[in-house]
Amino acid sequence: MLHLASRSPRRAELLARLGLEFGLLDLDVPEQRGAGEPAADYVRRVAREKAGAGLLEVVAVPGAVVLGSDTEVILGDRVFGKPADAADAAEMLRALSGRSHEVLTAVSLVSAGREAQAAVLTRVAVETMSDDAIARYLACGEWQGKAGAYAIQGRFEAHVQRLDGSYSGVMGLPLHETAGLLRQFGLLP
Template sequence: MLHLASRSPRRAELLARLGLEFGLLDLDVPEQQGATEAASDYVRRVAREKAGAGLLEVVAVPGAVVLGSDTEVILDGRVFGKPADAIDAAAMLRALSGRTHEVLTAVSLVSAGREAQAASLTNVTVEPLSDADIQRYLDSGDWQGKAGAYAIQGRFEAHVERLDGSYSGVMGLPLRETAGLLRAFGLLP
């Protein structure tokens, strides 16, 4: 049985698009980048740790497979995680304004005897944002709990000038890469 190690309703929605039944695991896995850890290593590690923590929860389930994923916004090598508050969110949005940044999503799939990982890198260009644009977005609340202080599938999409890569990856689960892993594990035809 497949299990999704995530609290994200977006990831669950995306995984459901692949037509599989799965269970949800509500885990609390620390997301703290090491002082010298490269952004790509950090994202891959967190995805692997989520999947591993999930596997520990369902180890007694025969044939259990756990999917863990992590998504981060990266600008100039700096990881923009989830903002602590509206002030932090505003600072992130100002930094992203008029710039192209990367969104890296790593997906890990683990079972009792196997592990595989894939990643998706997408370049997102945000139009220049006025202070009023930023304030309206903050007032919407859509920034809360979102890497880089935005959700592409919400109101912020109107500010995205260009996207090169995986839209579902920016949402939190790149479907092409995820489907490839699920096929390798025999969970998709």
């Protein structure tokens, strides 16, 4: 039985597109970057920790497989997690405005005695946004709970000039790579 270790409705929606039945695990895994920890290592570690924490929840289920994922927005050496409030979100959007940044999503699949992981890097170019455009976007509320203070699949998409990589990865679960991991575990043909 497959389990998704995530509170994200977007991840559940994306995973459902693969046509698999799965259970949801509502976990509280700390997402804190260690001092000097490279962004890629951080994202991979958090995805692995989510999957591992999920496996502990379903360890009594025979054949349990748990999927954990983490997505972060990266500009230079700065990792933009989820904004604390609207002011934090506005600051993030001002920093991303008129620039290209990276979105890194890591996916970990674990079962008793087995683990596999994939990571996808996508480059996103954002148009220059006026203060009014940022305020209008913040007013819609989509930014809440989103890395980098935006949802690519929502109103923010109108501000994206170019995307090089995985659209579903920016949403939170790169489907091509996730399907590959699920094939390795015999969950997809």
